Amino acid sequence: MKNISNLSELLIHFEAIYRYDGLRAAALKTGIPLCRLSRSLNDLETIVKKKLFYSDKNEFKPTREGGRLYHEVDTNSMLINLSHQLNEYMNHESIKACVLPQIKMNLSGEIISNYYDYRKDSGRVLSVTITSEYFNEREMYSQLRACDLDIVLSYYKFDSIAVENKQLYIDEYSFYQINNDNNKIEYLAMLGLGNTSNDNFIVDFIDQCCDSECTVKSLPRLILPDIDSLLKVAKELPLIVLLNKASIRKFVNSGVDLKKIDKIGTLELPVYISYHKMNPKKKMINMVSETYLNLLKEEDVDLECLPV
Numbered sequence: 001m002k003n004i005s006n007l008s009e010l011l012i013h014f015e016a017i018y019r020y021d022g023l024r025a026a027a028l029k030t031g032i033p034l035c036r037l038s039r040s041l042n043d044l045e046t047i048v049k050k051k052l053f054y055s056d057k058n059e060f061k062p063t064r065e066g067g068r069l070y071h072e073v074d075t076n077s078m079l080i081n082l083s084h085q086l087n088e089y090m091n092h093e094s095i096k097a098c099v100l101p102q103i104k105m106n107l108s109g110e111i112i113s114n115y116y117d118y119r120k121d122s123g124r125v126l127s128v129t130i131t132s133e134y135f136n137e138r139e140m141y142s143q144l145r146a147c148d149l150d151i152v153l154s155y156y157k158f159d160s161i162a163v164e165n166k167q168l169y170i171d172e173y174s175f176y177q178i179n180n181d182n183n184k185i186e187y188l189a190m191l192g193l194g195n196t197s198n199d200n201f202i203v204d205f206i207d208q209c210c211d212s213e214c215t216v217k218s219l220p221r222l223i224l225p226d227i228d229s230l231l232k233v234a235k236e237l238p239l240i241v242l243l244n245k246a247s248i249r250k251f252v253n254s255g256v257d258l259k260k261i262d263k264i265g266t267l268e269l270p271v272y273i274s275y276h277k278m279n280p281k282k283k284m285i286n287m288v289s290e291t292y293l294n295l296l297k298e299e300d301v302d303l304e305c306l307p308v
Contacts, residue, residue, distance in 0.1 A: 137156070144163060144276040150275060150279060157270075164275055165273075173267040
């Protein structure tokens with residue numbers, strides 16, 4: 001639990017909808033068939049008092065009870081309630097978002113938690129269902145068109161003219177190419193996408209390079225269109241450390257002095273917020289993105305913000 005970020009202390013509960021709309025609605029909205037809930041109401045009340053998931057902003061991880069329930073009902077969506085006060089359900093609103101696994105660390109937690117703070121002033125609660133399935137454009141488009149899904153956050157742009165793709169911001173990655181003959185490192189390509197062991201490995205590697213003799217080679221600035229291009233570059237160019245903005249902030253906070261290693265170049269990826277043009281929740285989606293962009297500007301975060 002020590003890895004849980006103070007920035008996004010998200011409580012994820014089956015209880016959120018269960019108490020607000022009742023058992024049947026909760027089962028429907030969370031994709032849990034009633035026939036699988038072969039328990040008494042008293043048993044259910046005991047279960048929903050437990051936290052089913054916790055979040056460290058990088059990943060959504062089930063607790064033991066959450067994992068058991070998740071496997072039992074075979075559902076691949078999670079209800080995320082962004083409130084510590086589960087009794088505040090006046091003027092309740094909800095939004096369903098598909099966030100690709102690669103982006104989840106960088107974007108979704110910040111947008112949703114910041115939007116919750118924005119709504120909190122009005123005494124209203126935002127409930128969000130996030131699916132973490134791998135990207136399938138045809139399936140995502142079908143869900144957007146049927147309004148079963150409100151938005152998709154991804155490095156991918158939909159080809160359909162019925163889906164509107166708005167560029168939310170440019171996600172920047174810093175490039176380092178480090179040649180260290182002493183350690184005889186032949187290959188290194190890390191993205192720092194929320195895997196704790198990988199993150200620790202990068203931290204240790206940077207510390208070792210700072211303390212030992214090493215040479216830093218020059219790399220050009222790159223602009224790539226999607227995450228596939230990023231992965232391809234990482235695999236084909238040896239001795240590269242790729243750190244995105246979120247990872248860099250995390251490493252700096254952990255005490256790693258990245259200034260000891262010169263920044264060689266940057267790679268930029270556009271992040272799209274996509275939704276069907278006929279989606280009635282378009283205005284609220286714009287509010288989400290605008291709030292996030294405004295927050296970035298207020299905090300002077302070093303990202304290239306684009307108009308939504």
